[in-house]
Each structure stands twice: as structure tokens, then as C-alpha cells.
Amino acid sequence: SINLAKAILAKNRTIALELLRELRQLNEPSLKIVATLATLFRQWLWVKSESQKPNYILAKELGISKGRLYYLKQEIKFTSPSRLERILGLILEVEIALKSQINSNILYTKIIEMVN
Numbered sequence: 001s002i003n004l005a006k007a008i009l010a011k012n013r014t015i016a017l018e019l020l021r022e023l024r025q026l027n028e029p030s031l032k033i034v035a036t037l038a039t040l041f042r043q044w045l046w047v048k049s050e051s052q053k054p055n056y057i058l059a060k061e062l063g064i065s066k067g068r069l070y071y072l073k074q075e076i077k078f079t080s081p082s083r084l085e086r087i088l089g090l091i092l093e094v095e096i097a098l099k100s101q102i103n104s105n106i107l108y109t110k111i112i113e114m115v116n
Contacts, residue, residue: 001028001036004111008037008087009044009079013115020111030107034095041091044076045084087114 001023007016023033043062047069050058059069076084090110097106 001033002040004033005037005040006075008111008114009075011115013112016111016115017108020108030098031095033107034091034098038088038091038095041084041088043072044079045081045088047072048076048079048081048084090114 004016004019004023007019020033024030043064046062047058050061051073053061055066055069059066062069064072090113094106094110096102
């Protein structure tokens with residue numbers, strides 16, 4: 001699921017859909033995939049939004065090491081906060097739909113929206 005998040009972040013639809021297919025073939029639960037995506041995109045958004053804070057404070061707030069914080073910053077260097085917010089909103093839509101059992105295929109359609 002981490003690689004799926006990175007593919008979404010990189011706007012790579014082909015890789016994102018292939019990774020999602022692989023996860024589904026491995027019987028990875030959709031809600032677990034969504035939870036991982038939500039966690040990563042929340043972290044990325046927090047790092048992007050709070051980038052003016054000293055690294056040691058931001059790392060402490062996120063409960064991660066300064067080394068991990070460095071990599072998070074590198075991963076989102078060229079991504080806008082508004083794009084992260086939009087993707088996080090789509091992830092939450094998927095979570096609600098899955099929990100409401102509205103549409104079991106929503107993950108595929110929303111992944112396509114996320115990479116755009």
C-alpha cells in the first residue's frame with residue numbers, strides 16, 4: 001500500500017492500478033489499503049502544511065524520526081498542499097463508501113481520480 005501511495009503521489013496511473021490489482025489478488029482488505037493511504041497522505045499533508053516548523057518539533061509531533069521526516073519532505077517536494085488535501089478527501093470518500101457498502105469498486109475509480 002505504501003508503493004500505491006507513492007504511485008498516486010507521482011501521478012502514475014498505470015503503476016497505481018497495477019499495484020491495486022496486486023493487492024486485491026493478495027486478498028488485501030480494501031479498508032486496510034484505504035487506512036494506509038489515509039495515514040500516508042495525512043502525514044504528507046501535515047509535513048507540507050507545517051514545513052516552517054523546526055524539523056525536531058515536526059518529527060516529534062508526527063511521532064517519527066528526523067530521518068523519516070527528511071524522506072517525507074523529499075517525497076512531497078513537488079506536490080502542492082491543495083493536491084494532498086484533494087487526494088485525502090477522495091480517500092475519505094472511499095472509506096465512507098466501503099464502510100457503508102455503497103460501492104465495492106469505488107477504490108478503483110477513486111484511484112484514477114487521485115492520480116489526475
